[in-house]
Amino acid sequence: MGRGDTAADNAVTNAGDWAGRSLGERTVAWTERDAILYALAVGAKAGELDLVHEERLRTLPTFGLTLAQWGPDALGAAGAFDTSRGLHGAQRLEVLAPLPPSGELTMSAAVEAVWDKGSAAVFEVRVDSACFVARWSIFAPGAGGFGGERGPSGPRTAGESATHTLPVETFPEQAALYRLCGDRHAIHIDPEAARAIGQERPILHGLCTMAASLLVLARGIGAHPADLRAASCRFTAPVVPGDVLELAADVAGGGAAFEVGRAGTPVLTSGLARFGEG
Known part of the structure; x- marks a missing residue:
């Protein structure tokens, strides 16, 4: 469970006005059971003991994305886009320090940028903590056309x-x-x-x-x-x-x-x- 503030629901005239807005701060706690459940859910095997056994547990860094999910959720709850149509377009994660097997982490979230794709907008939501920086790209149909920049292209693939x-x-x-x-x-x-x-x-x-x-x-x-x-x-x-x-x-x-x-x-x-x- 988390605790903290959410973004103030101030009047917004277009999607671009969300750029730079704070989405608040939240402290989230987890246990070894949560970290093990996550590892099993993403495909860890029973024999990978340092992923599934509490006596030698190393937490998968991507587990942090579940802890930080409240950030993009707060943007949708604040009315920035139609949550029934919004799509998770891309994800980035930068690891700063290992997540302990259990603990508590305070995070802050903000709208880092909003890109104008014409018929849609892309909201870049950044969540910062002492252990990681996570960025969600949320594709919002119908929210574009506000005269903003289109944003960067994707990196190379294999x-x-x-x-x-x-x-x-x-x-x-x-x-x-x-x-x-x-x-x-x-x-x-x-x-x-x-x-x-x-x-x-x-x-x-x-x-x-x-x-x-x-x-x-x-x-x-x-x-x-x-x-x-x-x-x-x-x-x-x-x-x-x-x-x-x-x-x-x-x-x-x-x-x-x-x-x-x-x-x-x-x-x-x-x-x-x-x-x-x-």
Whole structure:
């Protein structure tokens, strides 16, 4: 549970007016059980004891994104965009310090930028803490056309230069398990809610697909997943729990450009990841 302030709901004439606005501060606490549940939800194996056993636990850095989810949620709750139409377009994470197996963390959130894509706006929400900096890109249809800048283009992807090709095996219960980590939106569990957004079945959380892919990438290149130092990607297509995905990565040193697809359809693009030591 978190505690703290939310953004003041002042009058806003267009999406661009949200740029620079504070979304408040919140302190969030977690336990070893939360960190272990998260690791299992994104694909950790029972034999990876330092991810699933409290006596030697190392917390996955992407767990911080579940702790910071209140930031973009606060923007939607403040009325910046239509939450029934808004899409999670991209995610970035910079790791500053390891998350302990259990603890409490104070975070602050703000709208770092708002880009004008014409028919839509993209809100860049930044959440700062002592352990990480996280940035959400929220694509909001119908909120563009306010005369702002279009924003930067995406980074390179692995493409044909891939040095590693690895399977990312999701499992049928994965969305049902991952939602217990905090994001309980009905589209991830209720077939009727999924059909309302044009999906035949409930879909996997984008952040779960990202974390599962990073876990596979770390294993594939011989890095420890808890040694992740930075990661980013764009979300381009939904994943259904149980899908087997293919990760292609161009690895150089401790870093990798990657993309993830399903039967030739990209689901994560413009992926970048960097790992360090201990």
